[in-house]
Amino acid sequence: MGDLAAVVLVGAGTYLMRALFILALAKKRIPETVLIPLRYIGSAVLAALIVALLTDSDGKVSIGVPEVSGFLAGGVVAYRTRSQVWTLVAGMVVYWVVRSLF
Amino acid sequence: MDRSVARQGVIDALPLFVPAIPFGLVVGLAVTDAGLNPLVGWSSSWLIFAGAAQLTLITLLGSGVALAAAIGTALVVNARHLMYSMALAPIFQRQPRWFRWLGPYLLIDQVFALVTMSPEDDADRFRTYYLAAGATFWVLWLAVVALGLLIGPVVPEEWNLGFAIPILFIGLLVVGTENWPEVVAALAAAAVTYLAAGLPNRTGLLVGSVAGVTAGTIAERVRRG
Known part of the structure; x- marks a missing residue:
């Protein structure tokens, strides 16, 4: 019972965090000084997520030649093809190949 | 639709x-x-x-x-x-x-x-x-x-x-990146998240994101002069 309550509470909290500003600002005029920082949330959070995803539970960031190679391949293919599928294929294949060499 | x-x-x-x-x-x-x-x-x-x-x-x-x-x-x-x-x-x-x-x-x-x-x-x-x-x-x-x-x-x-x-x-x-303030935002966010990686419960992610947004906003001010 306690476990279900915990899941429901975290679910409700998560929804509230996702909905808070979308609902609160629905009818409000958002001033330009606030709109400017909002534009940089996407780039900043994605870049921060990339580093966070490479961080293990001890707080160590593992990034070496295989990871950087995969990023370069994925980045170039994304730029050229604009395709998520090819970005995934290129990035992972290069990552696997380089990893097997080291 | x-x-x-x-x-x-x-x-x-x-x-x-x-x-x-x-x-x-x-x-x-x-x-x-x-x-x-x-x-x-x-x-x-x-x-x-x-x-x-x-x-x-x-x-x-x-x-x-x-x-x-x-x-x-x-x-x-x-x-x-x-x-x-x-x-x-x-x-x-x-x-x-x-x-x-x-x-x-x-x-x-x-x-x-x-x-x-x-x-x-x-x-x-x-x-x-x-x-x-x-x-x-x-x-x-x-x-x-x-x-x-x-x-x-x-x-x-x-x-x-x-x-x-x-x-x-x-x-x-x-x-998705369209201008250099966005590049600044991404690089600052990545760097600060890296430095804050030791913080518990993924809070480094939050610190890094806020730093990135701040850096991007400052870069846009600079760009506008």
């Missing part, structure tokens, strides 16, 4: 789901390991619908920490969603009321990454794309967590499929 936009939403979502497969299987396995009621554990995938927070909560519930601590930690892990809500608030102003209530439920990392990096100007097309991508993740996520409960982790760990997420995010950044 524009079918080609809906199809594009599904197509863009599928590669991002690939790395979520082993992750979802691990969440399913964690439910078994933690000794949770399987139905309660699986229900976290539609009640919470956020992999990292689910895994955190399930693991902590199994480890016997105080209930409040488990809930609090899982919510801290999810605090980044406040930033997504803020970033998308201007776009949602042009959406119908029902979608302002439903949309946030589907606002996971991947959906945010897709819509923030390919800003669809038209309100109807944005909504269709968002719903198509979000619904794709939702259906597949519920299925794969159930699969993890039933069969455990069948994807070999040494493939490290999870690495596909940062690769795809790099791709979205490369394609």
Whole structure:
């Protein structure tokens, strides 16, 4: 019972965090000084997520030649093809190949 | 509804789901390991619908920490969603009321990454794309967590499929970046998150994101002179 309550509470909290500003600002005029920082949330959070995803539970960031190679391949293919599928294929294949060499 | 936009939403979502497969299987396995009621554990995938927070909560519930601590930690892990809500608030102003209530439920990392990096100007097309991508993740996520409960982790760990997420995010950044203040924001966020990596419960992610937004805003001021 306690476990279900915990899941429901975290679910409700998560929804509230996702909905808070979308609902609160629905009818409000958002001033330009606030709109400017909002534009940089996407780039900043994605870049921060990339580093966070490479961080293990001890707080160590593992990034070496295989990871950087995969990023370069994925980045170039994304730029050229604009395709998520090819970005995934290129990035992972290069990552696997380089990893097997080291 | 524009079918080609809906199809594009599904197509863009599928590669991002690939790395979520082993992750979802691990969440399913964690439910078994933690000794949770399987139905309660699986229900976290539609009640919470956020992999990292689910895994955190399930693991902590199994480890016997105080209930409040488990809930609090899982919510801290999810605090980044406040930033997504803020970033998308201007776009949602042009959406119908029902979608302002439903949309946030589907606002996971991947959906945010897709819509923030390919800003669809038209309100109807944005909504269709968002719903198509979000619904794709939702259906597949519920299925794969159930699969993890039933069969455990069948994807070999040494493939490290999870690495596909940062690769795809790099791709979205490369394609979506339009000006140099955005580059400044991304680089500052990455650098500060790296330096703050030792902070508990993924709070380094929040510190790094705020630093990136600040740096991007300053860069835009400089650009405007």
